[in-house]
Amino acid sequence: MAECRICAGEVDEFFDFGRQPVSDSFVTPETAGSEFFFRLAAGICTSCTMVQLIEEVPREQMFHEDYPYRSATSAVMHDHFEAFARRLLETELAGDDPFIVEIGSNDGTMLKTFRKEGTRHLGVDPSGQVADFARAEGVRVLTAFFEESTAREIAAEDGPADVIFSANTTSHIPYMDSIFRGVDALLAPDGVLVLEDRYLGSIMAANAFDQIYDEHFYLFSVSSVGAMARTFGFELVDAEPLPVHGGSMRYTIARPGVRTPKAAVAELLERERRQGLASPETYRRFTEGVERSCTELVRLLEKLRAEGRTVVGYGATAKSATVINYCGIGPDLVPFICDSTPAKQGRLTPGMHIPVQPPEEFSKPYPDYALLFAWNHAQEIMAKEQGFREAGGRWILYVPEVHIL
Ligand code: SAM
Incomplete structure (x- = not known):
């Protein structure tokens, strides 16, 4: 078992995503393949309950002159x-x-x-x-x-x-x-x-x-x-x-x-106990959920491709690296992803090398479906992209499960 980085207790691994690239390493066609890869796996400390990665990526691989998030x-x-x-x-x-x-x-x-x-x-x-x-x-x-x-x-x-x-x-x-x-x-x-x-x-x-x-x-x-x-x-x-x-x-x-200490601390601790945040059963269910979401998402994208529907990704977020690489989604299923971060535009996503385009490309013409990788900003993005819905476009989300809006 791995050792907890906080308390030196034992970390019980609950999910292994396998070999994954550094999530913000957007490469050019010339540098594609130079991404740093590591084993992405997570576990929970059986002593202090801290959920943490099993393998650590050297900090300079992630945070450097070209770090793109703004x-x-x-x-x-x-x-x-x-x-x-x-x-x-x-x-x-x-x-x-x-x-x-x-x-x-x-x-x-x-x-x-x-x-x-x-x-x-x-x-x-x-x-x-x-x-x-x-x-x-x-x-x-x-x-x-x-x-x-x-x-x-x-x-x-x-x-x-x-x-x-x-x-x-x-x-x-x-x-x-x-x-x-x-x-x-x-x-x-x-x-x-x-x-x-x-x-x-x-x-x-x-x-x-x-x-x-x-x-x-x-x-x-x-x-x-x-x-x-x-x-x-x-x-x-x-x-x-x-x-x-x-x-x-x-x-x-x-x-x-x-x-x-404010009462909120004890109240939230009790809520976490009821949710089973330290219970192995919670992580077993989580594992099943990951497999289900990935299988359903790839099945949906393959079906849309077979029907001749167009699909574009929205938001080349750091977290999209996990879903794209773990599910094996390449440019054959999602030809490009729109993102407003200039440092990502014109580059390829880490690992699966999907091209990243500026948001203006989204409406030229609108695709039939948009896979929303930036689901944590769903409200803000859907309000901004009302034209897409008005043109008949539909959003694909995979959190909390695969669904179309
Ligand atoms: N605080 C901002 C926010 O919430 O939008 C930025 C969050 S961004 C995801 C993480 C930031 O932490 C990056 O700008 C990164 O360069 C910085 N960072 C990483 N390790 C750090 C460290 N040891 N000390 C200070 N900043 C660090």
Whole structure:
């Protein structure tokens, strides 16, 4: 059995997707085949309940100069971060000369509200191009991996942070021991570490198997984040369900005894117990669900091809790498995928090498069906692409099961 990266307990593997490419390695026709491959398998720690990958991808293979993901491409995420930034300004950051650090600040979508309000802030992100987008917004960014040494440098230069915030990033970082030593060095005595991430409970409830990919090293729950905080000398004091990304959770962590834990923590732990989030039966059902979804999706795509229907992919998301490569979907079934991220356009998806085109190609002419890989932004995309439905187009989704809308 593998050893838990959080508590050194035993990790019980529940699914093996086999050899998979790094999910954001969009290649050119010339570099196709140069993708880094690894064994994508997930398990649950029998001690602390943390769901995690069995094999770790070297961080430089994922986060580098050309890392393509940009938070600002979703208007919903933009508004979500702005609303939370405003809430922090009225609460945790309401004191004298407050200071906020963001781990994984990406293109500065969250921090630009603090820049506008003149609040001291610092983003930390190792991916050069996205950090430059943040700088262009006037956001202060350090291009580096956050870890213990980075945190000590920031503490020495800027002083303690009242809030350390991180969204959709700490789950990407296997070395949480170093992260928490860094938080300990940087966080003010009564400060808070706020983490937001995809929620294991939502993933299991929706059989959202494509949320398992290289970057998502951990899938957090209230139970496992509480145990992680305790392991590294902190305490989980609040948890707040969020609707974004198909179901997320915001966790507030403080030094032990500094804050009274909110009732939500115990309530959500009880809900997780009832859902069976630590039970092997849940993972057995999940495994069956993955196989069923893949079989049905490929069968549907083959049937549509046989009938002469046109199908285009929508959203060359990182998580689409899992469904595309595990189900074996190539350009013969989905000739191209539309995506609004310029860095992905004109490139080929990792592994199966489906071409990525700008969204303008979607309507030239509209296909009969669009396979929605960005299902976590379904509402936003369907509202934007009303013309597709009006032209008779139908959406194909595979979460929570294969269905046509
Ligand atoms: N926080 C943004 C959001 O929620 O939209 C960006 C999330 S993006 C999926 C993950 C980001 O984490 C990337 O910009 C990546 O470069 C960054 N990242 C990965 N490892 C990191 C580390 N050790 N320290 C800081 N940032 C890191």
